[in-house]
């Protein structure tokens with residue numbers, strides 16, 4: 001298992017930890033991503049099917065970095081390595097019928113949301129100065145959260 005060789009003791013502990021969750025808190029550039037990516041490799045080497053590994057990050061850049069480091073160690077894997085948003089999209093795509101959506105549904109961004117709210121205000125002859133589209137967007141978001 002030469003992929004464990006260039007880890008320090010604490011990194012190794014986190015990588016080979018077995019049952020239950022493990023939390024890694026460490027400073028910038030101290031080797032957190034190395035732990036995560038080596039842990040993915042370790043799980044797969046130990047017999048976990050690669051498609052049962054889920055790795056989520058905040059940014060596309062971090063996800064790409066994780067995927068490329070895993071690829072460098074064991075080649076292509078079918079694990080999901082992506083952002084929270086892309087995972088959400090994947091789940092909705094797989095379950096669009098349960099959600100009463102068409103298979104060709106689209107995701108709207110916050111600018112699209114504003115345009116839709118403005119259109120509704122216009123349809124209803126409501127003054128956007130009195131009913132601020134920004135305020136309505138924030139209220140909807142707040143209520144949904």
Ligand SMILES: Nc1ncnc2c1ncn2[C@@H]1O[C@H](COP(=O)(O)OP(=O)(O)OP(=O)(O)O)[C@@H](O)[C@H]1O
Pocket residue numbers: 006007008011026027028029030031032033034035
């Ligand atoms: N035990 C180690 N021995 C030698 N080099 C290491 C070790 N752990 C990590 N590195 C190297 O240190 C650099 C930073 O590691 P890594 O990217 O994993 O850190 P990070 O904590 O995720 O950083 P960031 O905070 O920027 O996300 C990389 O080049 C990595 O290969």
Ligand SMILES: [Mg+2]
Pocket residue numbers: 032033034
């Ligand atoms: Mg990192």
